[in-house]
Amino acid sequence: MRLPGNGGVEGDVLIDMKTRHVQLIVVLVLALAPAGGCADEATEPVQIASGLVSGMPGDETGDVTVYRGFPYAAPPVGQLRWKPPQPVEPWEGVLACENFGPVCPQPNKKIGVYEADKAPADEDCLYLNVWTPAGASEKKLPVMVWIHGGGFTIGSGSMRYYDGQNLARQGVVMVTINSRLGPLGFFAHPQLSAESEHGVSGNYGVLDQIAALEWVQQNIAAFGGDPDCVTIFGESAGSVSVCYLMVSPLAEGLFHRAIAESGAAQFMKKRLRGDNARQESAEAMGVRLAAELGCDGPDALAKLRRKSPQELLDTIKPQILSSLGGNKLYPMIDGYVLPDAPGKLFAEGKQHNVPLIMGSNAADGNIFAMGMPLRTAAAYKMFARKLFRGYADRMLKLFPVESDDDVKAAYERLLTVAAFACPTRLTLRQMSNVEAAAYQYEFTRVPPVLAKQGMGAIHGLEVHYVFRNVNPRMLTPEDEELSRTISAAWVRFAATGNPSGEGLQWPPYEEQNAQYVDFGDEVKVRNHLYREECDLLEEIGFPLVK
Numbered sequence: 001m002r003l004p005g006n007g008g009v010e011g012d013v014l015i016d017m018k019t020r021h022v023q024l025i026v027v028l029v030l031a032l033a034p035a036g037g038c039a040d041e042a043t044e045p046v047q048i049a050s051g052l053v054s055g056m057p058g059d060e061t062g063d064v065t066v067y068r069g070f071p072y073a074a075p076p077v078g079q080l081r082w083k084p085p086q087p088v089e090p091w092e093g094v095l096a097c098e099n100f101g102p103v104c105p106q107p108n109k110k111i112g113v114y115e116a117d118k119a120p121a122d123e124d125c126l127y128l129n130v131w132t133p134a135g136a137s138e139k140k141l142p143v144m145v146w147i148h149g150g151g152f153t154i155g156s157g158s159m160r161y162y163d164g165q166n167l168a169r170q171g172v173v174m175v176t177i178n179s180r181l182g183p184l185g186f187f188a189h190p191q192l193s194a195e196s197e198h199g200v201s202g203n204y205g206v207l208d209q210i211a212a213l214e215w216v217q218q219n220i221a222a223f224g225g226d227p228d229c230v231t232i233f234g235e236s237a238g239s240v241s242v243c244y245l246m247v248s249p250l251a252e253g254l255f256h257r258a259i260a261e262s263g264a265a266q267f268m269k270k271r272l273r274g275d276n277a278r279q280e281s282a283e284a285m286g287v288r289l290a291a292e293l294g295c296d297g298p299d300a301l302a303k304l305r306r307k308s309p310q311e312l313l314d315t316i317k318p319q320i321l322s323s324l325g326g327n328k329l330y331p332m333i334d335g336y337v338l339p340d341a342p343g344k345l346f347a348e349g350k351q352h353n354v355p356l357i358m359g360s361n362a363a364d365g366n367i368f369a370m371g372m373p374l375r376t377a378a379a380y381k382m383f384a385r386k387l388f389r390g391y392a393d394r395m396l397k398l399f400p401v402e403s404d405d406d407v408k409a410a411y412e413r414l415l416t417v418a419a420f421a422c423p424t425r426l427t428l429r430q431m432s433n434v435e436a437a438a439y440q441y442e443f444t445r446v447p448p449v450l451a452k453q454g455m456g457a458i459h460g461l462e463v464h465y466v467f468r469n470v471n472p473r474m475l476t477p478e479d480e481e482l483s484r485t486i487s488a489a490w491v492r493f494a495a496t497g498n499p500s501g502e503g504l505q506w507p508p509y510e511e512q513n514a515q516y517v518d519f520g521d522e523v524k525v526r527n528h529l530y531r532e533e534c535d536l537l538e539e540i541g542f543p544l545v546k
Contacts, residue, residue: 042096046137048219051091056098058131058165066165067130067223068158069101072215073208075124076180081305082192082204085126085211100158101127104181105309107154107318119158123184123309128212129157131164131174136224142494143225145175145216145255147209149236149263149460151320152330153182166468170491173225175216179208182318184309186329188272189286191301202272202282203337206244210337213245213254231257231494235463237330239263239358243427246352247345248337257497259357259490261466262364262459264423265342267545272334282332289316289327343426349433355497356431357490358424359441359516363456365415372411377401380410391540398533412456418544422534428509437508439499442529443486444520447479462519466490478521486519 043065045052050071058064073085080086102122133141146162148155157176164174179185188202217227232255234242242258243265245251269276273283280288290296293315295303317326333341345351374380380401385392399414401407424440431438443462446455464470465483472480489499489506500506504523507515514528537544 042098045094046222048222049090050088052094053097054094055130057134058168063134064165064168065132065134067097067132068099069097069127069129070215071101071126072128072177073126073211076126076184076204077123079305081123081184082187082189082201082301084204084207100129100156101125101178103156103158104178105184105313106150106181107313119156121309125156125178125180126208126211127157128175128177128215129164130220130223131168132223132225133168133171133173136173137222139224140221140226140229141171141173141224142491143173143175143216143220143227143230144490144494145177145213145230145232147177147179147232147234147238147241149234149238150181152186152205152237153318153320155181155237161464161467161469163467163469167487167491170488172491172494173220173223175212175220177209177212179212180205182329183289183312183316183327186282186331187286187289187312188282188332188334189290189300189304190273190283192286193272193283195301198336200272200334200336202286202332203334206241206248206331206337207250209241209245210248210250210254213251217254228256229495230255231259233259233261233357233490234263235261235460236263240265240268241331243342243346244268244331244338246354246356247339247342247350249339250337252352255352255354257355257493259493260359260424260427261462262360262420264358264420264427266346266423266426267542268331268333268342270330270332272332282334285327285329292316343430346427346430346433349430351431351434353434353436355436355493356428356438357441357493357499358428358438359443360416360420360424361457361459361462362442362444362520363412363416363446364420364459365412365417366456366458368415368419368459369408369412372408374407374411376404377407380407387543388540391536394536395540398536414544417530417533418537418542421530422537423542423545425514425529425534426538429511431509432511437497439493439506440509440514440516440529442516442518442520442526444518445479445482447475449474457520462486465519482519482523485523 042054042056045054053067055065055067058066071088074088102125103119104125105121105123148157157178162176164176167174185205186202192201193199216230220227232242232245239260240263242260246258270279271281273281290300290304293307318329319326374383384396388395399410401410428438428440444457446457465486468483468487470483485504489504492501493499506517515525516529518524518526
């Protein structure tokens with residue numbers, strides 16, 4: 001059922017850049033992640049629905065127990081490929097959860113700033129991991145479930161900077177999950193839809209996330225977790241997944257709070273089927289890809305299921321962005337898992353009525369801009385006039401360039417604001433349609449190791465601080481204090497639905513004052529993040545990200 005594996009390094013960038021600058025950032029981000037380690041004595045077995053399991057002490061202190069590699073669904077192989085996740089078969093004896101399960105098949109190359117997970121990959125990859133305070137089995141602790149990023153194409157729940165023991169030490173049960181990626185997670189086809197009882201196909205990766213949450217509901221009490229106090233949180237594609245789960249009727253009641261870090265779902269418009277002049281439907285893409293794989297005709301599915309995962313990856317060439325070549329496979333509006341466009345559902349007040357923390361990083365666009373084709377001020381202005389048309393002068397005033405040297409910074413800021421900060425603001429505004437409170441943040445801190453290289457608060461940087469998996473040898477006492485502050489706020493929110501506490505008074509978001517917390521050199525409440533820029537982008541209709 002399971003192969004042993006180890007965590008690797010993952011990132012959530014959207015541009016594939018092969019430059020010395022990118023290689024430098026890889027080294028810097030790796031330097032922020034501390035090395036792991038654990039004791040080697042198995043814990044007493046715990047009974048869950050499918051059998052007995054044992055774990056391991058998280059490290060030599062023994063104050064946290066970790067269970068690596070729980071199967072939360074049957075292996076999605078053979079005839080179960082491109083099927084909703086199925087229940088786990090019970091086992092006899094004690095399942096020793098000592099090693100992470102395999103990562104889901106993904107491109108074995110560098111995508112953007114970070115490498116894809118280099119741990120052993122296998123199509124049998126539906127595993128999750130649990131960290132819990134030692135001796136917590138009789139308690140009812142808040143539960144936090146992490147959904148990793150990677151553009152729905154790379155990554156896993158076993159990445160080493162997703163290690164959950166420092167969150168567990170703060171009194172939560174911490175869970176990280178794998179879910180199917182790329183062509184195995186989001187491949188749609190008319191014949192797959194025809195064999196489905198719901199007449200749909202393609203959203204298998206989202207169904208995996210839902211199955212993992214169902215596993216939590218059924219089993220987490222055995223580890224001291226409260227199934228009535230579950231928080232989902234994620235970054236980048238994981239953050240987008242949080243937004244999808246907020247509007248999926250299949251996820252209703254499976255979680256009670258949500259945290260979305262640097263990723264909204266406002267402009268998701270890909271549909272399972274139907275005509276769209278601007279975007280190929282998921283089923284049409286599936287027919288095209290099947291033909292490229294030599295798998296067309298009435299027996300296309302049988303042929304497709306005989307293809308190895310590597311053959312699928314090699315031919316389909318999944319990419320985080322379709323603009324990079326290859327094919328972008330990700331969740332879609334299917335009328336079942338996702339009944340309509342998430343932005344529309346949020347606007348109509350159809351999101352689940354749960355508290356939400358949502359925010360972005362001050363340089364989320366930094367990494368994405370590295371591969372930009374714009375090099376001169378003239379090219380930048382031409383780009384602005386073509387994209388923003390009659391609004392171009394106003395945009396150029398807000399994102400100005402005077403010389404060629406200004407282009408990089410202006411474009412980075414434009415991407416940060418247009419693709420991250422302003423879609424976040426729009427989502428938070430729409431949370432007024434339900435009773436639950438919403439909270440906004442911006443992460444602005446730049447540790448010295450990045451500041452020396454001219455880098456900002458880049459995409460994914462806050463994850464190290466949230467998990468408290470920062471290497472103290474590389475960071476200052478100020479960074480350690482900020483990590484304690486933001487991590488404690490996330491834990492308080494998981495426990496109570498309110499992130500405020502000692503040293504941090506975080507007011508809920510409301511449109512009139514638009515208060516948010518700046519997690520930077522100073523933790524401070526501010527107002528109206530990028531107000532003028534977001535007002536204009538909403539007026540225009542977000543052409544950069546639609």
